[in-house]
Amino acid sequence: MKTLKFDDDSIQQLFGHEAAEDENPQRLRDYYFKGNIYSRSSSDLPLRILVGHKGIGKSALFEVAQQEDAESHTVAILLRPDDVHEIATSASVLESIRNWKEGLARIIFDKVMKALGNSQNDSVTENTWKGISLIDAITRILKPKLDKFIDINASKREFAKGILHHRKVRVYIDDLDRGWTANAESITRLSSLLNATRDMIKEHPGVQFRIALRSDVYYLVRTSDESTDKVEGSVIWYSWTNHEILAMLVKRVQSFLGREFNEDELTAMGQSTLANLLERVMNPTYYGHGGWSRIPTHRMLMSLIRRRPRDLVKLCTLAAQKTQERRGAIIETQDFTSAFDQYSQGRLQDTINEYRTELPNIDILLLNMRPTTQKKRVAKPFIYTTAALLAKINNIQSNQRQFVFHNGREATDKELAAFLYKVNFLTARKETDSNIERQYFEESRYLSSSFVDFGYDWEIHPAYRWALQPGRNKDVVTALDDI
Structure with a gap:
């Protein structure tokens, strides 16, 4: 089996290039x-x-x-x-x-x-x-x-x-x-x-x-x-389930290590079995705080990636680079934790760059979605009811200049809420007795059509939270849920 070494070349081969057109064609086919x-x-x-x-x-x-x-x-x-x-x-x-x-x-x-x-x-x-x-x-x-x-x-x-x-x-x-x-x-x-x-x-x-x-x-x-x-x-x-993305990560890692699996084999495995196939690369347990005090590493990854493979490539690559800096043999909790700020800033900037042409001052809207001093004191500062979300947006509108879409139309509070959902900054969320149900825009587009209250709350996706509270790593992690 191939020896694992954390250097720039190996890290890129291990997790893949973030842009498919820049990837080695044979390596792309392999993983x-x-x-x-x-x-x-x-x-x-x-x-x-x-x-x-x-x-x-x-x-x-x-x-x-x-x-x-x-x-x-x-x-x-x-x-x-x-x-x-x-x-x-x-x-x-x-x-x-x-x-x-x-x-x-x-x-x-x-x-x-x-x-x-x-x-x-x-x-x-x-x-x-x-x-x-x-x-x-x-x-x-x-x-x-x-x-x-x-x-x-x-x-x-x-x-x-x-x-x-x-x-x-x-x-x-x-x-x-x-x-x-x-x-x-x-x-x-x-x-x-x-x-x-x-x-x-x-x-x-x-x-x-x-x-x-x-x-x-x-x-x-x-x-x-x-x-x-x-x-x-x-x-x-085009959408991915968390199970498919985890299986995709396993295929990339195992193909780099010289072991081949097909898609049917991987999707038939349970998540714990898939996670075992990552142990040569990363510690299977993430030791954080609060809801993340001791959780499987793969669950932490799945909660941060917005169900996009490129997010996974970026997060794992950043963590592996931290491992490289300390000359480690495996990606540990400290490496992921050290990467969260940079990863989150990158996702926020990506979203601003991607949608600035549609809403020119999107950066002002996103950055002002950070929790207020009063909101920080509650257990879940990044979660809103529909009424609380619209009140938050109204408050931002009253303190900033009017938000205007590129076509010249002034945005209402409901239109801005729908926009935040559409760009994956917000996720629809509903708690049941046994779990937390989350809906992304691609899965439930009707939820944002007129922003009627369908019984869902709204949460700022975890990928953005460090960027909204820079330098408060422990506070952000403590407020996270175990998915």
């Missing part, structure tokens, strides 16, 4: 955890729209899916914002849809031709595909060229044969929400794209689209434009 969402996203249907929060694994899924497409000789191309930024958006939705259809057809055609080394001197114009499907236009050009690839380039020949045999081109569109402002133009542009892809899969049989969108972006487009109801059946909401 990637394929769940039900992967199967649904990679099914042979013409349109799949993958919706989930930033950091939940959309790009990683696309990266692995493209690698598997290549192995099966299915032609796949990736489009990012730079590839489509020149496609014009008009005030007319119909004109915008037409612009997207024409623009995407041209880009897809050009990308395929470029992959085959088609020179700019070849007579290829927009008329090449007008009146016929894209696949037919591509195959017309490929057939006479195929023999030329025999001795020139084996990969180009396989690429060409893949199109001719499967008559399929799979188009992955990622990072479209980069620079999202939630204004009317952004909504129209994205809505037009979704409608255009729906038209294109009918007009160009064999062209398939895989689109990744942030959950709040899709939700706003869906609730702002009734025409998007026609793509609802193609939407896959």
Whole structure:
């Protein structure tokens, strides 16, 4: 079994790179955890729209899916914002849809031709595909060229044969929400794209689209434009359970140590069994305070990560770096505890960066959600009833300048509460006799629609609490619940 050493290279290989596109492709395949969402996203249907929060694994899924497409000789191309930024958006939705259809057809055609080394001197114009499907236009050009690839380039020949045999081109569109402002133009542009892809899969049989969108972006487009109801059946909401994320962590650790498990084996294990497979890397018990005075380490991790794999990578990486600093052989309680402040500050800054275009002064709102001196004295200072939450927000509004969304609309207290829930700053919470039930935005979007009291309380997610009370590590940990 591989020797474990905490240095920068080993830490990254152990827990993975936080950005899938920057990960070593083979290492990504080694540790990637394929769940039900992967199967649904990679099914042979013409349109799949993958919706989930930033950091939940959309790009990683696309990266692995493209690698598997290549192995099966299915032609796949990736489009990012730079590839489509020149496609014009008009005030007319119909004109915008037409612009997207024409623009995407041209880009897809050009990308395929470029992959085959088609020179700019070849007579290829927009008329090449007008009146016929894209696949037919591509195959017309490929057939006479195929023999030329025999001795020139084996990969180009396989690429060409893949199109001719499967008559399929799979188009992955990622990072479209980069620079999202939630204004009317952004909504129209994205809505037009979704409608255009729906038209294109009918007009160009064999062209398939895989689109990744942030959950709040899709939700706003869906609730702002009734025409998007026609793509609802193609939407896959990407979410993880705590058990799946723990199994994912085990697969990463064990693959690094040289032991392979498949997804079915891991998901069938109980959490205590999974936790045992992490003991070479981290102490199985976290010795904190209050509700966290002596709890399984994996429970501590699951409560801090907002059900996003990237959060887990960041937290474990920070703790491992603390282990490296003290030349430790295993990640201990002190390493995680030392990492909490930095981890929490990072999650707060991520949220500010991610949603500032929608609510320009989001930082003022989030930072003022810290407990007041009076609130700090209660046992659970980060938990609010609906009435108390709205009162808290009203107090912030009265002491700060008005909060205005990017579209110029002044935000009400209920809209700000819904916004905090949507960005995962707040989690819905209900205590029963036996446990604590928590609901995230992706699971219960209706809870925030008008912020009616459905019997849930609201808690500030633990990932943010150190950033709201810097330097008060013991106080924050003492107030935490054991999940």
